Amino acid sequence: MPEPPRKLFVSYSWTSQEHETWVITLASSLREAGVDVILDKWDLREGHDAYYFMEQMVSNPEIRKVLIICDRKYAEKADGRSGGVGTETQIISPEIYAKESQDKFVVVVAERDENGTPYIPTYYKTRVYIDLSQDSEYAKNFEQLLRWVYDKPLYLKPPLGKEPGFLADEGQPSLATTVYF
Numbered sequence: 001m002p003e004p005p006r007k008l009f010v011s012y013s014w015t016s017q018e019h020e021t022w023v024i025t026l027a028s029s030l031r032e033a034g035v036d037v038i039l040d041k042w043d044l045r046e047g048h049d050a051y052y053f054m055e056q057m058v059s060n061p062e063i064r065k066v067l068i069i070c071d072r073k074y075a076e077k078a079d080g081r082s083g084g085v086g087t088e089t090q091i092i093s094p095e096i097y098a099k100e101s102q103d104k105f106v107v108v109v110a111e112r113d114e115n116g117t118p119y120i121p122t123y124y125k126t127r128v129y130i131d132l133s134q135d136s137e138y139a140k141n142f143e144q145l146l147r148w149v150y151d152k153p154l155y156l157k158p159p160l161g162k163e164p165g166f167l168a169d170e171g172q173p174s175l176a177t178t179v180y181f
Helices: 017-032 050-059 072-080 083-098 135-149
Strands: 006-011 035-038 063-070 105-109
Touching (some): 006 017, 063 135, 105 135
Parallel strands (some): 006 063
């Protein structure tokens, strides 16, 4: 039986129509790659509870990944705890700090400042992010994003070998190159 599609929640700021279109394009590309994206534009309807919708990203066990799309406005709202982004930040940040597993949330950088510094909320600054802000690196980094979603990293740790035999032979002289033989 095939594995059900990966569910992913997208958190972002309604910065501008252009940014919202960028987010929808990214979400559509993820859906084309088999990811079941949960996005307010598609899934939050009239009569729905917006706070419940946001809480689902941490309480729904089917949602295994959360993208935090960061631009200048998102970082400002997250750090200032304002608007929907501020509410999501209050939901996300304790989850990031409290959980042993660090692979549910990732920031996607959508914008950098004039010095090339990515806009990232304070609570996430020490964590690894995925940068989709530069067209020249977009395809490579989109692959990185898909690998994260599917838990298929590019680099895998090789299996652990056995202890070298010469270490078990107490008292035997050895050369510095013995380990290579």
